[in-house]
Amino acid sequence: MTLTVQFQTILSMVAMGIWIGMAMDTYGRFLHEKKKWNWFHFINDFLFWVLQALLVFYVLLQVNHAEVRFYIFLALLCGFSAYKALLEKTYKRILERTIQIVAAVLRFIKRLLEVLVVNPIKWIFTLLLAIIMWALNMVWRIAFSLLKIIFLPFKWTGLLIWSFIPKQTWYTFKDKVSKKAGFLRSAWNKAVTWFKK
Template identity: 55%
Template sequence: MTLSVQFQTMLAMAAAGIWIGMAIDTYGRFVHERRKWYWLHFINDTIFWLLQALIVFYVLLHVNHANLRLYVFIALLCGFSMYKALFQTSYKKVLEVLITLISNLYRFFVRLLFALIIYPVKWVISIIFALGLLAGRWVWALVRIVLKIIFLPVNWLFSLILRFIPKQTWYNLKGNWLKKAGILISLKNTVKNWFRKKEK
């Protein structure tokens, strides 16, 4: 391995150490509570460290074909220490600014979506529903008027026929109808009582 390759490897591993420090702070920013859901945090931590190991291995593979030497780990540790000493505070501030900016943009676009699409659609649906109810009332009122107009001659004709029927005949018809209704009611009660006896 040439000296230039070793120098490139050290620089790459130092950068990887800085990257790991940034990744740890970013991951810790979004994973606050570690007392709850212990197994879920364990799985997340395992995936996180496997991902970091794969990234470091990928960088090392492209720099020196994944040849592990002691200076690789030293450079990695130096990069991580450099991040802790020089860049951690600034990075956390930048991270908070980015998170706030992204959150504000997300809220803005959500409000814009509601203002331009959701609320107008709801308003249009409400208007259509109200117009449908109003149209239904108008149609029902028109139907009632038409029915009244249709049945008005029938009522007149029925009233005219009743005038020519003697009162005694009308009373007799009414009495016969009441008798028949009474017979039907008594027959209905008899059938009900018979079924009740059968059930007992």
């Protein structure tokens, strides 16, 4: 391994150490909730560190064909320490600001979609529903009017027949119905009283 390759390897591992620090802060900001331990957190942490290891190995493979030396780990540690000492606060401020900007843009897009898409759809749906209800009401009125016209001859016939029925016969029929209704009402009251007892 030439000195140039070694120098490139050291710089690359320092950069990867800085990257790991940034990735840890980003991961902690979004995914790592401060609650008691559970399997979901364990799996997330495991996948996170596997991904970081694969990235370091890929960079090392591109720089020096994945030749592992002791100074590689020292360069990673130096890069991580440099991030913690010099860049962490600045990166966290930038990260928070970026999150705020993205959240504001997403809220604007959501509001824009509501104004341009959701609200017109609701208005169109309400209009269609009102038109359908108006049409059903008109159909019902027309149908009711037609039924009245259809049954009008039967009404006239009934009134004509009623005019020929003697009033005495009607009063006799009404008295019989009233007597039977009174008997049924009395029987029902007795049955209810017996059931309560």
